[in-house]
Amino acid sequence: MARKEYAFYPGCSSQKGASASNYLVSVESMCKTLDIKMTEIPDWNCCGASISYAEAGELPRHVMNARNFALAETNLPGQDIVATCAACWLGARESKERLEHSSGLMADTQTALKEAGLAIKVIPEVRHMVEVLIEDLGYDELKKPVKKPLQGMKFAGYVGCQTNRPFGIAGESFENPMYLDKLIETVGGEAVKYDQKVTCCGGALAFSEPEKAQGQIKDIIEAAYDGGAEMIVTPCPLCQANVEVYQGQINKRYGTKFDIPVLYYSQLMTLAYGGSAKDAGLNGNVVRARKLEEFAGK
Amino acid sequence: MADTKTAAYICKGCEIDKRVDVSALVKTATKSGKMNLVREHDFLCSAEGVAMIQNDIDNEGVTHAAICACSRRAKTEAFNFPTIAMSRGNLREGVIWIRPDTEDARETTQEMAEDYVRMACAEVKAMQVPPGNQKTGTVKTLLVVGGGMSGMTSALEASKAGYKVVLVEKTGALGGWAGKLYRRVPTREPFKAPEDNGVADMVARIEADSNIKVYLNATIAKTDGAPGRFKVEIAIESGGIAQEDIGAIVQATGFSLYDANKLPEFGYGKTPNVVDQAGLEALAREAAAAGKPICRPFDGQPVKSVVFVQCAGQRDASGTHLQYCSGFCCNTSIKQAMYFKDANPDIDTVVLFTDLRTPGNGEDFYRAAQNKGVIFSKGVVSSVTPSGNACAVKFKDLILNEDTEAQADLVVLATGMVPNSGPDLDQLSEANRQAEGGDEAAKEQVVQLMSKSVLNLTYRQGPDMPQFKHGFNDSHFICFPYETRRTAIYTAGPVRRPMDILQAQEDATGAAMKAIQALENAGLGKAAHPRAGDLSFPTVRLEGCTQCKRCTVECPFGAIDEDEKRFPLFNESRCRRCGTCMGACPVRVISFENYSVNTVGSQIKAVDVPDEFSEKPRILILACENDAYPALDMAGMNRHEYDPYVRVIPIRCLGSVNTIWITDALNGGYDGVMLMGCKHGEEYQCHFVKGSELGRYRLSKVGDTLKGMNLETERVMDLEVAITDIATLPQKINDYAALIKSFPPSPFKGF
Amino acid sequence: MSDLNQEMAERYKNNFLKEIEEQAEMGEWVKMCMQCGLCSGSCPTNFHSGWDHPPQEIFMLIRAGKREEVLNSEGMYMCTSCYNCYVRCPRKVPVTHVMHGIAEYAYRIGRAPKAQPTLHLSKTFWSNATKYGRVNEVQLTQSLYFKDGVGAGIKKGLEMKDVALGLVKAGRLNPLEALGMGHKCKDIKGIHAMLAKAEELEARNKAAKGKE
């Protein structure tokens, strides 16, 4: 019997072979060590993400999330829904709030759900993986399993937007949240100071208007370098992808020489907990984190 | 009065004894100070030291004491002997703390100390314990002029404190502006909706209050007398006159809206669809009474769109219209917009403003209006013109940065407040002057101006309260909003400063407080602020008076009238004890028991002036006790050194400086005289209003005297000093001393 | 002019603010703006060309009844959903959502600017996500690249080649997904039925508003 059980909402990007599959891998390893049981919500669906705003109406968006609520509630009763993806967490939480605050919206949602043979009684809590780590376990608990502290490694904790605004992590400020830095320090790394911690990576604009988004990504990476970071760490799949995979194009566009690995907090923790490069999904990094690969090898 | 027994007490504490020869000081006090009793003490302000002095008072019959220790500003709790005359010789802040502890300095420091001992002795001998004003009036009834929100509040609050009130209202009903309102701006949490104007309730409370006597359709025909004994004649409805004995007065005569007819560019008068804020209140009341929506005056159709034009004829830097902001109009327009939105959310209500001014919880009211759908646009209106049955409003949208136009069934102009503050006294006295010269137009003007008079005071200095900026009767002082220029008369509410109802009620309560305080103190013969509690009062030797009228003209508080024989007639309880009259008097017949030509003059004479060969000049400093003296004191506390040849005498006000002091000093061989007074001019700091200015004016005349004496005119210097000039003042003194030393010694030494 | 646009324009006559309040998600917040400019200043893309109207100006334009200017604006599509404006607004206006709402409305009544790349992404993303219930990243990227025709698609595809290859190597982009072998939900039928109902209800609700 695991000490904690949750209804897992991995989200589209964290599936096998998807853009954040290495996030999933490392989260699984991390949870194993921490004895956290994550049961995937059966047949969960996409949250709609913020970007669907123009096409999706209000109700359809909420209905998509409502379906996940209903599935979680019926199949994994009493368990909080835990998302690892910022967008999934935000989308689901927004829907939960709106549905709970508007009886009209809720009624329509139930009507629509009926079409899929589902219904909502009580909407479960919607939480982010980081909340589980910090609130349900706490930094001390997270420190205990550390076998190989990431001594002398410098990371820029890049929180970005949607794990931070509008909900954020309890007790953290929107403009300068500290939890990511604390997580880095918990596993023995050094969190550098830099001023782009919560700057937007351009989000979906990275696809639609790369030239605009890449300007912002450049600022973020530059600041991280200026701060003396060797690697960037983030809790968000979209941030991870945007900041990592466009470095080549940015170098072309701006004549920079960026080559900085961008990792998930879960990858650091897995390694500090003694996990292998594979456990940590390091092979999933486009910009190879060689220093960590060596570290994992030792 | 009991026989005089003088004593000097010399403190050795705070290293005074290390820095100066105290036994020599004792000798000075005895010999040249001629004190009957002289004692020294190691620690004079200690319980033991104080007990020693008290014992001398109780058992040795000491009536006059010169305390030679620290500054008069220090240790006041210890040296507190109200039954005797007391002076303070400032040996600490004034001598040892502003001099270096060196052998070279020892001699001059000693001389300085000895002089201050002599001066303290001389001063106290010239003082008496003030017996208090004999001619007090003890009437405890309050007169409130004006029956609006402010006046009613003053009346009710004063009554609640147990005082009788006479309330005079010129119209047929109490309520004033507030009475005309359909609703008023909310005064309590959550500040979201207009509330009842509250007038009916107050009127009921006043009618039920046996302490309050109300005169409607009545005005003040004449106000004679002084605090505690005003005789007020009230012209009443019947045409007759009612007499009331009054102790103090609150003037709450309110405001009138700025005349919208002066704003033709905004279409006022060209179409009935343009109204001012009063006009809108009237429409709202009619509509409510008729149970109908607010309608368009032009054709009686229900209003579907309304535009509010803020700052109409206000905040006008050009000076054509009102230069100030009336403060209340933003909230009023918001409230009026709500009249429409609350009745029918589909009515378009637009407020055009340049700065929306909703201080404090007004921000909640602003938000509430937005929530109700009132639209706020930052824009400047250029014109309002009739257009069909409605109006066209042309304005520049400052946010979208474009000229645009809006159609509105109704346009409301927020025109602001003009105080009902009576005639401008300067204008009036000028008109009077010309009228006496036989100028017919001026006579006309006098009549016209007098017709606006509110109080009809019989004061030598005019029938009403002096006006401050823009015709309002506000106080000039930030720390003392009730520091008025007519003792025991206080203005309250919008007549003294633009304000909303809530502020006006607060203000009216404060004014009632001050009025009550003033009549209580007048009854005890005590001075009012800023010398609150001072029992002295000016006495005049009429036999010496030359009827030059300077005192009656210059008194900043209108305390002095002229009797039928044209002699000055002092109304002690109007007096604020500044001494301006004393300074003005060329024949020196005016004095106070605790402050006179002699208390200062004898100090000047007491200073030992070395001969011309000594190379020890003497410089007299007359320092204003509110700014300059504290600054010098703190210079001492901070151990800023200055020249050892200066001798400082604190004075109440530059206005109290009688030129005889200066001429005596120069004749006595002083090499220079430095006067330190506070800021004058528009932003004057003088709490006796024109005191420092008058003092300076008189000084400007001293130049001729100096020439007559063949002395350099620079020997008399006037310095404007602020209380914060702690570090700079010593430097200025030293610079001046250097200048004086560059002159040959005064030829008058040794005469 | 689309029929729906026509209908709305007539229904709300010259009261564009009311139109937005009733038809656009969160539109009722527009009136609460006090024009401080914090949202505009906080927007990470506010300096880009094409950022013709920042949020606060959009709000002011709505109040000023400038229907065409607002509905045709590119402004809303500059939103990266970073929520800076949302958390900072001193009036607590959910700016991000209001902008999304206006964008959705403009698009719904057929007034959104044509060929707006982010709008295109939004459409593509939603249809992709709802087709199988989960996003098929390869097809998503493809449909994005080919939005301007095959030629442009190949060109962009080449530009993005390295990016794509990198992801493939890292096992984070599965070419097979292109053949529709990606992830999907089991109950796709249910999802589609559910969404159809939701759209029907939403249309009904919006249509009911603003009628005298």
Place this chain on the structure above:
Amino acid sequence: MTSIVATNQTILVVGGGISGMTAALEAAETGKQVVLVEKNPYLGGRTVQLYRYFPKMCHPTCGLEINLRRLKANPRIQVLTLAEVTGITGSKGAYSVSVKLKPRYVNTNCTACGECGKAVQTEIADAFNYNLGKIKAAYLPSSMAYPQRYVIDPSIIGTPDAERAKAACKYDAVNLDDQEEVISLNAGAIVWATGWQPYDASKIVYYGYDRFANVISNVEFERLADPHGPTGGRILRPSDGKEAKNIAFIQCAGSRDENHLRHCSRFCCMGSLKQTHYVQEKYGDAGKSTIYYIDIRAIDRFEDFYQKVKANPNVSFVKSKVARITEDKDGNPVCNGVDTEGYVRYANAHDLVVLALGMEPSVKGVEIPAEVMSDSSGFIMADPANAGIFGAGCATNALDVNRAVQSATAAALRAIQVVNKVARAEA
């Protein structure tokens, strides 16, 4: 043991700032017995930490001097410093109040000669100067401090420094055994005048008050401009002591913001307009001020003041709430935002940024140890039932000095109404 003479005809005034002093003086000068309680070791409150007042540009210490003279001349006022009201029981006309007195370690023998200050070595943060400087641990808070008695900081009690202070005093004024005590006293009416505090600037994170040395608060700026402040009146920026000649003033820092203070603090617009005069005063045409604002709230005749500042070519106005402050390579704070009049985006570097922090009550309504009504911001509201506890000054509303004093004068009368009633009943 401190003993206080107080009856049900006594008025207790809590707070010795300008509002509290005014209420106390007005009541006492009307013949009432007053106990004045102040938590600082000196009277005067926040006004004495201001360099100048708007609109006259006069000095607050001038008014303080007069008020202190009134106080010294009035035997009816008993002053308790280092004192805080901890409990109020009873009811209108008959309150029983407990007051906690912190030790000063210096008794009334003190002559303010300063020997203890010379003897002590430890330096502590200078609270009077908002901790912008350091002072000895035995100190006189300011030259205008009343009571004019030194204070020994608790931090050195039990250390040799404390003994040094004691040894240095010839007058047996240093009492190291001084203990905290709680006294109780009667009062018929209470005037609550605990004033205001600047909003905690670090909560407005996007302005980086706690990250950037050159982002300071409006109250701190007053000390920088004051000749008796930590820089001797030179406007030097904290990071490198460089003369700050290009200064930004950010209005509504906390005010008019539902994430911070929901109310408008009223005084800050005029405060910043006033502070542009300081810049002009020090640097003439070399000094530049920029005011970032939403609405300039220069109400009533203050408009004149605003117009004058507006006419000054060295002062510019930008209608914009600054969105974010960053720091450039030279440590200059950079204001980022959009000018809403015409939508011009800006990123302006300044030498120094002054946040016009809003006003919140020092003691919020709910924290007052008695039944009082207060609004959503914690300001005391008049109680329609009219109990015997009355707010005065900035405890009741965001007010400028002038209005605070009006409010305090009104509060004095309300208190007098109660004690007069008691007097009539007891007579």
